[in-house]
Amino acid sequence: MQRLWSAIGFLTTVPTPAHRFVFDRQTLFWFPFVGFGLGAVLAALALLLGALFPPMVTAALLVGAWAALTGALHLDGLADCGDGLLAPVARERRLEIMRDSRIGTFGVVTLALALMLKFAALATLPILWPALLLAPMWARWLILLAMQRPLARPDGMAARMRMPLDVRQLALCALPSLILTGMLCFWHWQVLPASTVAILAAFGVLRLAERRIGGVTGDVYGAVVEVSEAVFMGVASLAIR
Template identity: 40%
Template sequence: MSDTSTRPTPGLIEAIRFLTIIPLPGLSPMSEQSVVRAIPWFPAVGLVIGGVLVAVDALARPLWGDLTAAMLVVVGWGIITGGLHLDGLSDTFDAVMSWRSRERKLEIMKDSRIGAMGALALMAVLLLKVAFVAGAAPAWPALLLAPMLGRWADCYVIYRFPPAREGGLGRTFNAQVRQSDLWLASLLMVASAWIIAGLAGLITVGLVFGVAHVLARWWVRDLGGLTGDTYGALCEIGEVVALAALTVRWGGM
């Protein structure tokens, strides 16, 4: 009888395990190498998360109305991801908005305490998500695509920009991710955007790409590279940009 513990876990399963709290029993322990295998499947996990959010919205909106449904969706969003990217968002803004030296900013990012700028960033992202979801009609295209686009933005910046520290997961990601991984993630993202939202979906991909690129360049100049926390921040900001673009009411202009 073969030892299944020595078999590598499929990348999609590793991505679900790394990016969500969805229980997946019977797997071998997670390693840095297994997480690297998961990178091209990050957008696919976003689609899984989006499916859960669509279900929450569909159940809650008829019962309690738009605002309460949107709040439940955003709460569910944080729960299913374990707050992974929200933590990175607060740490990143505490650091980059501190106007301290590069070394001190990197130290601030390691501090588990949250400061004023981190709290403001969290509040802004969560309130914007609630507002965009509450005003969406219908909400399902945005809820499916926003989690995908946030995680696709991470795939892009992991490959494109250097890490800030010698050690850590960011260094491992950047050193081992391949161009083919980015192409696979991008193909899945573009195809999904076109199928779900057509031209609006493709425009949204371009907007998220532009925002992620500009912010990543800023933070590389500021910090000397990117970290796991900045990956989380870029995911959250990418989600907000996607929600904004996919719920805009062109008829009201």
């Protein structure tokens, strides 16, 4: 159980009984389950808030809860990537910009777009719980995928977290998400295109990072999570229409 607590403590702000974190391949296996747990909490909140407030207020509160439960860790990475990967600067300046704790124009715009897409999807989806369960689950598996890419620098969070996995191990970690997606497809087919496009969007982020800074950083991990979640929610709402 210590590895489960370690995964929860690393990926969320939920208090855990673990006195120290253990980070190894067994810990990584729990990442998608932590995403599922996060989604389950959000789905329960959606049911509660939906009974009390109109859709737009419910959506705003859910976006806030989503950020609070993760400590806005991934949002911070997305903002840094917005500044470092999208700004029209020389390649050698990009990593320096991403290390800067200050947020620039590109970071603000990127952050706003991701949050607005989540908000708009949450406000328009007639049934929230399938998307809320799957979006965080796939996003946490995509962190494992990002760990397999080259590093942009030899230090930092990405270097400390780096844990090589073979195809079999990656597939095993993806199995819970695949099973849940398959089950939910019988009732809510929209989760299939949403999952597919979210994974493709994550590949796009990784490809952009490799082209612009030569590999991944901890900020890129955060951007992969936020972009995949926002795209998942957006595609799920588009498919319903």
